[in-house]
Amino acid sequence: xxxxxxxxxxxxxxxxxxxxxxxxxxxxxxxxxxxxxxxxxxxxxxxxxxxxxxxxxxxxxxxxxxxxxxxxxxxxxxxxxxxxxxxxxxxxxxxxxxxxxxxxxxxxxxxxxxxxxxxxxx
Numbered sequence: 706x707x708x709x710x711x712x713x714x715x716x717x718x719x720x721x722x723x724x725x726x727x728x729x730x731x732x733x734x735x736x737x738x739x740x741x742x743x744x745x746x747x748x749x750x751x752x753x754x755x756x757x758x759x760x761x762x763x764x765x766x767x768x769x770x771x772x773x774x775x776x777x778x779x780x781x782x783x784x785x786x787x788x789x790x791x792x793x794x795x796x797x798x799x800x801x802x803x804x805x806x807x808x809x810x811x812x813x814x815x816x817x818x819x820x821x822x823x824x825x826x827x
Contacts, residue, residue, distance in 0.1 A: 712797070716793065726787075728760075729763050729785075730785075733760075734803065735804055736756045737777075738807040740752065740753065742806060763784045766780075772811070773811070774815045795809075796808070796823040796827075812827075
């Protein structure tokens with residue numbers, strides 16, 4: 706993993722994404738990762754509800770249990786007015802070791818030129 710890239714928090718500042726929005730993004734990914742890669746059903750339901758409770762001012766109208774790139778991008782862009790590429794979020798958080806399996810999986814699904822370029826750096 707390269708230090709040639711900014712930390713996610715630095716990238717958020719540069720892209721006018723505030724701390725609350727950054728927390729929402731990381732919580733969304735951490736919850737989705739936990740739901741996808743293992744936990745018992747009772748804990749999965751609690752985590753999903755906790756995300757919706759902690760971020761009740763954000764709209765989560767897509768399924769996050771089996772989050773795909775399109776859903777991730779739509780959820781994030783619906784809740785954050787800044788202009789950015791969702792692929793960068795996934796790459797930077799992967800680069801920092803946060804939910805690497807899910808972030809790589811979502812980048813692979815993105816099927817964009819940017820995602821292809823970023824995947825080559827992983």
